[in-house]
Amino acid sequence: MTFLKINNLSVDYQMRKETVYAAKNVNIEVNKGEILGLVGESGSGKSTVGNAIINLIDEPGKVSSGSVILGDLNIHENSESIVKYRGNKIGLIFQDPQTSLNPILTVGEQLIETIQTHLKLSKEEAKNKSINLLKEVGIKDADARFDNYPHQFSGGMRQRVVISLALCCEPELLIADEPTTALDVSIQSQILELIKKLTKKRNLAVILITHDMGVIAETADRVAVMKSGNLVEIGETKKILTNPQENYTKSLVSSVPPTNKKISRFVIVEKEHNKKKENNIKILNRWSKKEIISQDLVQIKNLNKSFDDNFFTENSKNSVMAVNDVSFEIKEGESFGLVGESGSGKSTIAKMIVNLFKPTSGDIFFDNVCITKIKQRSELMKFRKQIQMIFQDPYSSLNGRLKVKDIIAEPITLHNPSISNIDLNNYIYDLLESVELTQKSGDRYPHEFSGGQRQRISIARALATQPRLLVCDEPTSALDVSIQAQILNLLKDLQEQLNLTILFISHDLPVVRQMCDRIGVLKEGKLCEVSITEDLFLKPTHEYTKELLRLMPKIESIYN
């Protein structure tokens, strides 16, 4: 039975230069007891649709046409009436549990406040109801935790509290906007299980907004695919994921890194690059050919790093061990993956390898030289040249005040001050070409580029010094899947042609499986195990690895 019906919904943003359609004639129906997944890349309008249902569109946007029918009520009839339905008939879960709770009120106060706003209950009744709710969402010791403040809960627990807040007025529709994006894999699966359980138990209609196809595959009954404000395809999850009709859906599905096998390249349906091999020839000529000897390029021995949060005394009582006795080697020419959840110390290791900070103890050897003990700047520069890094956030890794060509020129002129202008320009163009950007891009500023293009600029800058080791710290986690596939393809090609050694850091197991030859698993600063990729995925030895593999959302689960 159709419970929520969205008819021809359009949302416009009136901008200075043009009108942007965030959603255009969207028709969606949701039944009770069903989870509808709403997927799309950033800017596709999936959150806009979610917000439009409850009329939470920010200025200057507005719902320009269409209706939203809940049961048999048209809730968009007037803007006042919608207030009654928010929280009451419709519950909301937001992405970031850190900011969706008020930090100065206890969890209990927030629950009671919400309940009393919508239901006529006494304080005592409201309290009992809240405690039951907290129990229902899986918070142990709910009576005692009732009086705790949000900061006393972990991220996953907080998201449970947010869910209990959304449920406290017995809504019939639940809108969850990226409910697990800010959470680690292990917590993500718990929250998704909870949402699934509640949907069945309370016979809710749920709209699950997400960019993650794996989450959709594991939770949603039906899925709606959106692209730049339009609804591309809607149907049963299994049908859409296994047999997509539209081109866009096909490319979206093929961009998702498979979890069960290793593929050589991602298939990009929308545009296939045929000329790729030729592109990199120019830069290859500049690259001094190195023979690959099967030796260890990087050796890390008993690495420790502790962060002191005590400013005045330097005792180690308060220090946090970010990296705890980690040792591994990276062979020349291989891709080594480091995986772990947030706080596992993987970025810290990367930053020590590129010498952004010094380890507390332990050594890092690069090409059999201990780089952590180098004092002289000129010695250090030799290694700076050979180790480069690509960062996670493409928006903060480029200086917005410099033109792209100046950004790329910086490392070149620094390490080769005598280079002539013509040579410099040619080199910059070759680099831009090798990351598949046009020559004209050089004269633009970073803000004119999209996230994926910025990441390409970052790669070009890193390649400018002709490094041997490229440290990639979550290079694609800020990007959409289709862009991620392109960037991963690019990195693979570059590695193949330039004989790069790559240290690939990620929290995303499927991505690591596609990219790496060997993988190290980190947990709370300790290295759990290191093994060859296929071995790790097929027969993991460490308990933690098994747990991670079991919990990761699998798009393939749809086949079972």
Added chain:
Amino acid sequence: MQQVDNKTLSTWERVKDSDIYHSFIKSPTAIVSSTILFIIFFCSFFVELVTPYNPFDPSSLSLMDAFTPPSWTEDGLAKFILGTDGQGRDMLSTILYGCRISLIVGFSAIIFSLILGVGLGLTAGFFGGKYEMIVMRLTDVQLTVPSILMALLVDGIARGLISREMHDEMAIYVLIFAIGISEWPQFARVSRAATLVEKNKDYVSASTIIGVSNIIIMFKHILPNILRPVLVIGTIGLALAILAESTLSFLGVGVPPTTPSLGTLIRLGNDFLFSGEWWITFFPAIFLVILAFSINLLGDWMRDTLNPKLKK
């Protein structure tokens, strides 16, 4: 190949396309205040071209013209629009000459404190540690001393050190130093805070990994990125510096009466206020108010426009 957009914009097209330009032409406050400021700046710096009189050329003055009221009053003369002072100098010309001195002192003082404040704030934020602690405690101490007292103190010391003959010549430099030294802490604080944010961004790490030296990172990468907030408070600081100059000159410790600034003119006119010659003090005062008010309005608009958090 990734296509972005085929045409490359010229600098002027970029400016015309920017949000700042659009916010400017949509804000009447910004247009009015910048027009007023443009007229004031132009008339002050090209005062020789604008006015027919040179109030500092004694041969052109006639005591017969002294105390002529403004032209629209009963005894006024058409050739002295705002009247004359006790020595027969045309008020309007004198004000414009005085305004030039005020602006020169104000601008120089603010540039001096910008260089000092941003330099200290940037290095403090970047290097951190004990150096940062010392600099920031210095600014705290500086902030406990009212800026006008600080300026009086500097002026007093300078008077003690410099001989009487040299004093009139040196007065303007002492004044610039005195005002500049009392305004740098706010620039240091703002630029340190902004540096702390910027230096943890990945583009700074990227430059470090490439091997760029700290000095270049500070000036090529961080400095341009922290200039926005600094420029905003710099604009409001300019109004404060001009007012501080006028206050000091009014108190008689600023520029000497031979090269009067707006503050000096107000002080000189003050003596005549109760004998009925109100225009001698009134016009410089109202001119000063308009000048400071326009700068502040422009500064407010800049703050609203350049701060992304306040954008609607």
